[in-house]
Amino acid sequence: MGMDWDVCVASELEDGPRERLMRLGPGALRVDELLACIMQSGNGKQNVYEIAQSLCRHLGDLDRLADLEVAELLSVPGIGPAKAVQIAAAVELGRRVVRKPPSDKRQIRTAEDAAKYVMDRLRYLKKEHFVTLLLDTKHRVLAEDMSSVGSLDASIVHPREIFRRAIRISASSILCIHNHPSGDPSPSPEDIAVTRRLVEAGRVLGIEVLDHIVIGDGRFVSLRAEGYMDSTS
Known part of the structure; x- marks a missing residue:
């Protein structure tokens, strides 16, 4: 107990996670081992594995890690400010890599295309996230x-913020998507009101709002298909 990373690797594990990651790649490691690699060392009272396992127990479900804030990380026994920052930075880096649009400028032809584009990233999140896809004249991202x-x-979802970048990069149209953490993608009255407001703003700016898609757990609803994109409907 209380061993740092180097002592733990040398005395307890002949083939520690850092070595296995180098040899086999990160896909071969368990979640607690990946966390141990990120945190690197224990804290004098717990070794890095004990801290990693404590965090895994706190999470219960790995999907929660995507929404875990620094304050909650600090509530896990053994995790101080330095380790909380390391974990938060690693999660954010992964999030940015995943949400980066493909280099081939994927074309969005249908509501199903748009839903597939973000489904795996949004369906498990515990807070609502609003995504804006900025498209060219051929509906490429x-x-x-x-x-x-x-x-x-x-x-919260103000047209000024939604259209600011679209104007800057000369986007021809935008596509709005957000998730329902409940798993039920049925649009709420707020969803419909925000959609109509964005559609009207887009008409003024000359940037069409193609659709607003609500993501649930493996399901989605297109507000255009439901007839909510017309402010008079």
């Missing part, structure tokens, strides 16, 4: 913006 909104309403 130029860029993507994502923000955590908690719950959707017009005061």
Whole structure:
């Protein structure tokens, strides 16, 4: 107990996670081993494996890691500010890599294309996240913006913020997507109100809002298909 990383590797594990990662790649490691690699060392009272396992027990479900904030990380026994920052930075880096649009400028032809584009990233999140896909004239993805909104309403999802980058990069149209953490993609009255507000703003700016898609657990709803994109409907 209380051993640091180097002592733990030398005395307890002939083939530690860092060595196995180098030899086999990160896909061969368990979650606690990956966390141990990120945190690197114990804290004098617990070795790095004990801290990693404590965090795994706290999470219960790995999907929770995507929404874990620094304050909650600090509540896990053995994790101080330095380790909390290491974990938060690693998670954010992974999030940015995953949400980076493909280099081939994927074309979004249908609502199903758009849903597939973000489904795996949004379906398990515990907070509502609003994604804006910025598209060219051929509906290819130029860029993507994502923000955590908690719950959707017009005061949070403001047209000024949604269209700012679209104007800067000369996007022809945008496609809006957000998730429902409940797993039920049925649009709420707030979803419909925000959609109509964005559609009207897009008409003024000359940037079409192609659709607003709500993501659930393996399901999605297109507000255009449901007839909510027309402000008079």
